[in-house]
Amino acid sequence: MAEKIFKDFTLNSAESFMFADYKINDSILSELSNSLMNKLTIKGKISLPIELGTEESFSVLIKTDASSRLAAESLLQSIIFNIAYKNDKGNVLFKCADKNKSGLSYGELIGLISENKFFGKKIFKSDSDISDLINELEKTATENVAKLKGINSSVFEYNKRNENKIPISVVSFCDVDDFGYGSSLKQLEKIIENSVNTGISTVFLTEKSDFTVAENSNENTVIIEFVNGQPYIIYGDSKFEIDINSCISREGIKEIEDKMNQVENIDTHFDSFYDLESFNYFSMDSTNKLVIPFAFDENKEIVNLEIGGEAPPHALLSGSTGSGKSVLLHTIIEQTMLNYHPNDVEIWAIDYKAVEFGCYVVNKPPHITVIGQDNSEDFSLSLIDLIQKEYNRRKNLFVQNNTKDLEAYRKLFGKHSMSRILIVIDEFHNLTQAIQNYNGEKNYKTILENLLREMRAMGMSFLFCSQTIAAGLNGLTEAARNQIGCRLSMKHEDISEIRETLSLSLNADFNLEDIKNLHKGQVVYKKAVIERTESGSAFEFKKLNVLFISDETRISIVDNINNRINDDYIKREEIICKSNNRYVVTEKERHPISKFIENSKFTEFELLTLFPGAPTTLEDSFIIELDEEAGNNLLLIGENDDLRESIIFHILLGLLMDNSNKVVISVLDTENADNIRLYSEIKQIQSNRLRINYGFDEVASCLKSLKKLKPSVNGKTVYIWYGLNKLKNLIFLNEQETEERQEAKTASSAEFDPLAAMRNALTQINSSSESKTITKIGEKLNFEDYKTILKQLAEYGPENNRYNISVYNTLKGMKKTGIIKLDDYEYRIGLQMSTDDSYDLFGSSSFITKADDKTAVFYNGTKTPKTIRPYLMPDELFIQKFNENMEEENG
The missing domain is CATH 3.40.50 (Rossmann fold)
Known part of the structure; x- marks a missing residue:
């Protein structure tokens, strides 16, 4: 019998990494070829079904004893390593559980698993962790089947037919047999049985000889058993000896990390989706609602943010530092200006940090009529007063003309007779805190609640934004919060902030860890479905990539808008509170x-x-x-x-x-x-x-x-007294x-001097x-x-x-x-x-x-x-002009 050596999992032409050498004689090879053709691919080498991970589901069961544990772990790591290396398009997601060794079973791969998005940046270790993982897999399976829409029989068939893939899940469990929850293991068996359709593949490592989960539960199942340190492929009553010489290098892991990082680099640039020269400017109509293109989904299809009218009247956005929250705010503003005429939509841009919206003061578009850059309590209260003033003005017009809302008013007087207003407030917790701290005559808390309830009809909407959503929402009543139906959550380390942003109950069936692991520029959009269910509004959750607008593109957008509008719009009184600093x-x-x-x-x-x-x-x-x-x-x-x-x-x-x-x-x-x-x-x-x-x-x-x-x-x-303390x-x-x-x-003169x-x-x-x-x-x-x-x-x-102004230093x-x-x-x-x-x-x-x-x-x-900021002292030219005008006045 001639001996052949087949090398598997070769990573590159230099063969810098080898998973295993299989020493199998010709007769065994013949038997394998006949009986395991659907499980093993033989093309001059032996490949475990793992190689089919992105084309069909599989299940691998590795049985070992304590003496062979390290060798079994090496085999497990090699399987995961190989699939990760081939995951060059981001279409495979990994989940790794290690019940007894707290992640040590994954050896050299611990760093990769804990730091990479495609591994969820986590190893599931505790009983509750693993229970959550199984529930998450069940939910993934349900969602994946829903995406097939009855057109495709499986996720794998869908992926063969479509350019945009449904991610495959590869889940590895170490010692899950000691998990101790029979119902969860049965739940897991059910998931594996349906894995052919759902795109979930599994790898198990166990020291229990009687562990049967995954055994024969998938038609593409491979069982590998260690006996006295020697691994065998088990098929029926036969077992085939394997020689393993496994080695995972740091260079190989680094190569995987680099490949995965490349996969995560998605082109989100605005210029990749739109051409400003051929753009159809001001083509939308906000009468029914605001529809703002702001992101794209996994199929690279543009997704719209919907606010006001038929959609929820107000929106809420959160994200930690570095999440891309500021980019998203600018994208919403820029896309609103590009798609709507300034007579149709006006924007109030409120920036408590005084760093985001200053660009619109320097290069001002016609849509933006209010810019506020202050963080004092007086500023916050004046903002509520201004909003209420505009609300009352519109309400009076509706009453006078026997109309009930913006849509009815526009039907009478035309599309541009009254603008829709989008009020964007960054770090809005400053606003609600000012309202909470105020103890004067007005009840601003009630005023804001009433505005939130009733602004929809007036064509006015809030877009609230903050890193600390919980602090901001604490300043609102429950009734006021319920008016903010459109929710957007970017990456945040604090689970409670994510939960508050998306308005999720403690027992909500939603994986918050996914949002913690979002990349910069990614957002989860909780969108209200217009059709109502018996329990109220229905919602859907979308994971999206935000369109990125650079500073240069932003300037070009505003310039293009100004050139096209010229002076052909209804000019409104502009209100600008430039910054927290003093000015002339x-x-x-x-x-x-x-x-x-x-x-x-x-x-x-x-x-x-x-x-x-x-x-x-x-x-x-x-x-x-x-x-x-x-x-x-x-x-x-x-x-x-x-x-x-x-x-x-x-x-x-x-x-x-x-x-x-x-x-x-x-x-x-x-x-x-x-x-x-x-x-x-x-x-x-x-x-x-x-x-x-x-x-x-x-x-x-x-x-x-x-x-x-x-x-x-x-x-x-008027008398001004300066220095009376002296x-x-x-x-x-x-x-x-x-x-x-x-x-x-x-002494100098005894004589009287009458003149002196x-x-x-x-x-x-x-x-x-x-x-x-x-x-x-x-x-x-x-x-x-x-x-x-x-x-x-x-x-x-x-x-x-006669009035007095007295001045003292202390x-x-x-x-x-x-x-x-x-x-x-x-x-x-x-x-x-x-x-x-x-x-x-x-x-x-x-x-x-x-x-x-x-x-x-x-x-x-x-x-x-009340607070005031003294002006900067004027220059000589100012004084000169003042004096000249005084001369004219005095004749």
Whole structure:
């Protein structure tokens, strides 16, 4: 009998890896050829049915004893290794279980199994793990059969006929006989019996001689048995000896990893699916619902996101850092703009991180009418107010025209008569947390719930997005959550976040591990099926690849849209809150100061109006209005020089724009760097309605002129007091200096100099242009006199059209002077300070937590403070234009 050696599982021409050498004589070969033709392929070599893994199902049963365990494990590893090597198209998925050795049975392959997507990045070890695995296999089998749709008899037949394959599953079990759950083993036997149809193949390794699971349960079953360390192929009563010389190299495993990584690289680029030059722009109609092409399925067919109208009114997206969540948001926005005319759909882009939507400020498309980039509570509440305002506007139009919803309204007035609105909110948990923290007059929680319930009819929809969905949804009632029917989950390490995103119950039959193992740019789409079941809405789950739009493509899309639209659309009022940072006032084009700089026109306000800084809301400006009531004065306290001076400077600009206002600003300390800097800034402003008192003598003269308070005539007068904490000290120094001068004069000349006396007397005369009161020559006031004048001015001034703005660096400095009575300053602005100072100033220690190096807190007696961001100081050109316009105004 001639001996032949057949080499199996040769991986490359160099034969760097060999699975086994089979030494079989000619007579045995003849018998094998006749009896096992359907199980073994003989073409100059012997191949186990494993080689047919992607073409038909198989079952391999490896029986061993303890002494042969390592050799049996080597055989198991070789089988898995070979199939993995041939898995060059990603059509085979592996599951590996190891009941007793916690994964060690897989030896060199542990790293590959634990780190690669195609192995599920997991070895199933515990009883509960293996039970879950068997349930998962049963579900996979059911789903695979459903995909055949009665057209194909098996998964293998389907894959032969179709370019896009249904993945085959190869599942290996080590010692599953010790699992201990008879029902699960019976369940597993049933899965194997149907494996020919379902595409599930199995490999078992056992030390139990009486283990029969998989034995003869599949027509393509191979049994390999180890006897005294020697492996045999068992067929009926015959057994055929095999010699194994197995070796798995790290190079071979690395080669498999590289091949599998290549399989995972899917071309998701937008440009691979669309051509911007030939694109059918603005061809869709959103009247019934929004249909947004955003991803493609396993068959590379484009899948649409459906929101509003017949579909769920709102959508929710989650994904951890690096999952591709931002790309998906931009894809939805870009595809909406490409497919819908700006008269048909408008977008509100809200970005709490202020990093995602800034590109639409720089290169602005006509569809986007609101851009919000702030994270303050005031901003969140103003967003709800803005949405409610638009909701009420639409509702009133529907009532006036006897229509019930957007669709009915458009039937009356045309497709472009009212736009559908998509409100995209990134990191939306900031919104719901702001609502939870708010304790003011409005019930924003109820307002948001009602909006979620009723916005569908108004043609308005939310797309909520966050990494922390659970935190965001905690701010919503159950009724509000139920309105968010469209769910999108990208990769997330936290199972609870995935469950919340997809709105799954704890006992939901859904494999959450699959989502944990998603790649960047992949998403599970829970889509509502329009047909309703008896239990309510039905849903289907789709695993998709998101279309990737690069920054360059995004710019091209916006440019193409702008070129095609030109000005042929209904222009709406744009609302842009650019970022959390400070900015120049002229960046808000509709701000009164900006309008004045642009065309020297100023709309008069009925009340005295101050512009201390930018709002952290979606409003164009933040204003403080003072009326003729006691206490309508403003107190500003803070050590941040830049913020404090900006507030004063822009208040001054706003006051002078109104030619009915006069401003007297008193800077007391000429030795202090802050005072010197403020003086140098404000003296650039040229107006005959501005008077600057600089130094003690000029400030004291002004105060003396106010000893007898009279109503301000021909308009309002505003006094800005800067550095009053130094008043007492400067009075003391001035008195000493006066005494020294007097002593020096007395010593130098015994004669009376009438001209010198006259000059000294004249310096005491009040030079104020607004008051005819002249203090008596030589009249001397002490600190208490000045303090009384200031207190009277604060208490009675507003009722006489004289208002006060007092500025202090610290609360301690204010208290020390004893000049300020807080009741006389109803309006207060605070910069960063201690919680104790915050409590003294605002009556709440928590108010100041809203202030930082860019933000100030405004208080007007309510429980809820407002935040502002002082503007950046303007440049010379701004000042020049302001002065030029002041000259025109003053004639």
